[in-house]
Amino acid sequence: DDARLSQELLRMDGESYGRYKSLRGDWDFGDFTLTVERVQADPFAPPSRVRITVADLGVPESAWGDPVRRRATADHLCRRARRLLRGSLLRIDAGGQEVIERSSCRITEGGGIELRLGVDLPGRGRRIDGRTAERELCETVPRLVDGLDWDAVDRKEAVAFADGVADTVALRAALEDLGLVAFVADGAILPRRSGVSDEPLAEGAVPFSSPESLRVSVDLPHRGTVTGMGIPEGITLVVGGGFHGKSTLLHALERGVYDHVPGDGRELVVTRADAVKIRAEEGRRVERVDVSPFVRNLPTGADTADFRTENASGSTSQAANICEAVEAGSRTLLVDEDSTATNLMIRDERMQALVHGEREPLVPFVDLVRPLYREHGVSTVLVMGGSGDYFDVADHVVMMDSYRPYDVTGRARTLARERTDAAFSPPRARIVDPASVDGTGNRGRGRVKRRDTDVLVFGDSDIDVRSVEQFADPGQIVGAGLALRELVRGGHLDGSRTLAEALDRLDRALAEKGVLLLGTDFAGDYVLPRRHEVAAVLNRLRTLAVAGQR
Ligand code: ADP
Ligand code: MG
Numbered sequence: 147d148d149a150r151l152s153q154e155l156l157r158m159d160g161e162s163y164g165r166y167k168s169l170r171g172d173w174d175f176g177d178f179t180l181t182v183e184r185v186q187a188d189p190f191a192p193p194s195r196v197r198i199t200v201a202d203l204g205v206p207e208s209a210w211g212d213p214v215r216r217r218a219t220a221d222h223l224c225r226r227a228r229r230l231l232r233g234s235l236l237r238i239d240a241g242g243q244e245v246i247e248r249s250s251c252r253i254t255e256g257g258g259i260e261l262r263l264g265v266d267l268p269g270r271g272r273r274i275d276g277r278t279a280e281r282e283l284c285e286t287v288p289r290l291v292d293g294l295d296w297d298a299v300d301r302k303e304a305v306a307f308a309d310g311v312a313d314t315v316a317l318r319a320a321l322e323d324l325g326l327v328a329f330v331a332d333g334a335i336l337p338r339r340s341g342v343s344d345e346p347l348a349e350g351a352v353p354f355s356s357p358e359s360l361r362v363s364v365d366l367p368h369r370g371t372v373t374g375m376g377i378p379e380g381i382t383l384v385v386g387g388g389f390h391g392k393s394t395l396l397h398a399l400e401r402g403v404y405d406h407v408p409g410d411g412r413e414l415v416v417t418r419a420d421a422v423k424i425r426a427e428e429g430r431r432v433e434r435v436d437v438s439p440f441v442r443n444l445p446t447g448a449d450t451a452d453f454r455t456e457n458a459s460g461s462t463s464q465a466a467n468i469c470e471a472v473e474a475g476s477r478t479l480l481v482d483e484d485s486t487a488t489n490l491m492i493r494d495e496r497m498q499a500l501v502h503g504e505r506e507p508l509v510p511f512v513d514l515v516r517p518l519y520r521e522h523g524v525s526t527v528l529v530m531g532g533s534g535d536y537f538d539v540a541d542h543v544v545m546m547d548s549y550r551p552y553d554v555t556g557r558a559r560t561l562a563r564e565r566t567d568a569a570f571s572p573p574r575a576r577i578v579d580p581a582s583v584d585g586t587g588n589r590g591r592g593r594v595k596r597r598d599t600d601v602l603v604f605g606d607s608d609i610d611v612r613s614v615e616q617f618a619d620p621g622q623i624v625g626a627g628l629a630l631r632e633l634v635r636g637g638h639l640d641g642s643r644t645l646a647e648a649l650d651r652l653d654r655a656l657a658e659k660g661v662l663l664l665g666t667d668f669a670g671d672y673v674l675p676r677r678h679e680v681a682a683v684l685n686r687l688r689t690l691a692v693a694g695q696r
Pocket of ligand 1 (some may be wrong): 336338345347350352353354386387388389390391392393394544549599691
């Protein structure tokens with residue numbers, strides 16, 4: 147077949163571009179198969195899609211036998227493929243600093259591999275450039291396959307990569323038994339190169355060093371014993387002067403739900419897998435969320451246990467974000483003063499004296515953060531440099547000073563005052579109307595795509611995802627769109643299950659079948675999203691309708 151493909155491409159040289167369509171189907175190269183899945187209509191259209199299936203690359207079972215190593219080895223080979231394809235028209239989606247299951251690369255049973263790539267089929271104007279196409283498909287592809295053979299791979303590097311991921315996974319798994327919500331290893335590098343680069347700050351980074359009172363040591367399967375700062379369950383307040391590294395620490399915790407590549411600096415910074423960043427998000431839609439713990443007596447008389455708005459304020463949007471996170475199953479909230487609504491966070495005595503009783507519909511988070519933990523097991527890590535109100539409720543207070551953490555819990559206690567908590571009733575669970583999550587649309591023809599990292603296009607709907615901060619990879623935005631579709635298609639949202647129950651079912655299906663469950667018919671790259679981001683895009687879908695609450 148490979149000789150036949152080569153002849154075919156050379157013969158097509160100079161013909162009209164549309165003739166590329168005849169390439170669709172399987173081409174048997176002997177030790178691998180090249181499948182042309184989709185052909186672009188013209189040279190300027192999104193790339194064509196090809197799949198490369200190698201039955202046996204010689205990857206030993208030790209590198210793919212368990213799900214964690216399988217994900218790591220696939221990720222490592224995917225990054226190697228990206229390097230090998232540099233300068234070619236073939237492109238593979240290999241990710242950034244996180245190691246997350248993606249559609250572009252999968253290790254198969256028996257030590258083979260399946261790669262999904264994009265290729266810009268070359269043209270001269272609207273004519274086929276058959277010679278270049280021949281070089282890409284008949285020379286570059288076989289060279290790629292040779293380069294991924296386990297004999298050609300630096301084994302030490304591959305094993306170290308998988309060991310690193312396995313250690314991170316073990317560390318995160320240890321958190322619960324240790325009574326921690328997060329762990330930041332001594333020596334970790336938290337700051338990033340810039341606001342647009344997720345790579346570690348190259349110069350002048352102060353490595354993390356834990357305060358003795360919060361120091362915890364953990365035994366890991368490969369690295370042995372590591373030490374670092376354990377953030378206990380409960381309420382942890384991060385204080386400190388401006389520019390002393392508070393937000394940088396919190397960002398690292400946000401990303402700590404994912405595993406990182408060796409050299410990232412955050413390999414041993416982990417957070418409970420259910421941690422959700424909470425922020426204000428003025429203007430978002432809210433569909434029948436029970437925000438009554440935070441909001442009562444609105445001037446409009448609206449029922450806040452069944453709250454709906456097309457245009458939430460800063461405070462109500464943040465209240466909805468908290469209640470939705472708890473509804474979707476999060477028991478760890480991450481909050482940064484930089485992105486919160488002040489009136490939902492604090493209320494000082496003078497303001498209470500002036501505006502009180504029925505006139506103030508909001509119950510500030512400071513009065514709810516303790517009952518959230520004590521009665522519902524929801525921990526909070528909160529960055530707050532501008533007010534001491536949270537001294538009253540914090541179990542631990544960490545001060546960042548010149549990028550070093552200090553335990554100042556004792557001193558903060560001496561400044562604390564008595565505070566009466568409000569009551570937190572668990573938010574009512576919503577039952578989503580599956581017909582309202584219709585990604586097909588008339589104009590949309592079932593489109594799922596992203597516009598930059600701002601918008602998820604889902605059928606006819608544009609979902610604003612700019613405030614969904616824990617998308618670590620743009621491909622997860624597409625993955626979340628496909629997961630929405632699967633929630634309905636797979637019968638998980640059936641009009642009687644609650645949203646959390648539907649997400650449980652989807653999680654189980656994904657654990658069993660892998661990320662490809664989401665898009666066997668999808669021509670593009672996508673990355674596994676967490677349930678919390680799937681819930682986040684659902685909650686921001688403007689057509690969402692809730693059939694009832696339980
Ligand atoms: P804060 O939230 O306390 O105001 P930030 O976390 O935004 O401070 O950090 C301020 C600046 O310091 C950022 O440019 C950040 O990259 C840098 N920075 C943070 N942590 C470190 C560190 N450990 N070493 C060097 N620079 C750091
Ligand atoms: Mg900050």
